[in-house]
Amino acid sequence: MSSRPSISAAASARREKSRRPAAAAWRRHHRQCLLGAFARLFRRPVSAWATILVLGIVLSLPALVMTLGHQIERVGSIWMADAARMDLYLAPGTSDDERAALRDWLDRQSTVAKQRLVPPDAGLKALTERLRIEGFDSLEDNPLPWVIELTLVDTRLDTRLTLAEALRAHSAVAEFSTGGDWIERLEQIRMFFDELGWWLFLLLGLTVVFVVSNTLRLELHERRREIALIALIGGTERYMLRPLLYDGTLTGLLGGLVAAALVTTAVAVTAGPIERFASSYGAAISPQIDPTVIVLLLAGGAFLGWLSAQGIGRFYIGRLSTP
Secondary structure (H helix, E strand, C coil): CCHHHHHHHHHHHHHHHHHHHHHHHHHHHHHHHHHHHHHHHHHCHHHHHHHHHHHHHHHHHHHHHHHHHHHHHHHHHHHHHHHHEEEEEECCCCCHHHHHHHHHHHHCCCCEEEEEEECHHHHHHHHHHHHCCCCHHHCCCCCCCCEEEEEECCCCHHHHHHHHHHHCCCCCEEEEEECCHHHHHHHHHHHHHHHHHHHHHHHHHHHHHHHHHHHHHHHHHHCHHHHHHHHHCCCCHHHHHHHHHHHHHHHHHHHHHHHHHHHHHHHHHCHHHHHHHHHHCCCCCCCCCCHHHHHHHHHHHHHHHHHHHHHHHHHHHHHHCCC
């Protein structure tokens, strides 16, 4: 009875001892494949770096579109306060009692946070200062109406629509304008650029797969004797595929790094015009790249390179290893 535990322990020890050389060989082969991938970059620098540069240019196109959408989102977030504003233009000839009644009604509305009454004289003065045009003060008849500036409780579209429906029933209100309509259009533009960027990344990602696959196919043909020899001595397909996976992943990763550098350079070059454009609309932004785009370029490039190696390797290695 006591010999069984000792036999089981001895068998476990033997299995553990046999696993150690296998694990060491597995780690050693991974290290050799990684070093070999870097060595091939320097052994054939022209073809390798030409492929990487092509990948960088291809991947930078969707990244530039996504970056532009990010800048639009940042501008929209700065101007989002305008989405919580409404301006009411009162009808000509509105009496003081009508204005007071309207303001009392607005005070009772749960969607209105605060209000401010702007007389025609104050509006004309503000317009003169904003446009920097002299002579408005000398006008005999002020063409501007009484204005009530409203600040709503939030920026939701439902809040503005609810108040707008109620305002149409007031005869004292001639017109009203909201600051959120063009914010919504800006958000639609941002969503368009995001979707366009993802579609470009998908379509151009297929281009990356074809480019990397063609490069790796040429490398496989150069190593066909080596692959056939490994197959003769019992090497597995996974063993023969591993160097190719490192080559493809490293190529894609470096292509993503080049794309990130190109996008960073493009943003730095166009920073001045973007800042001047934003300042003309009263916003102060410093163009920058969304870190998510950088991560997407690096991870996406590495994945596309790995996927290319998987596809071309599975297709060709079985054929090349056949005697």
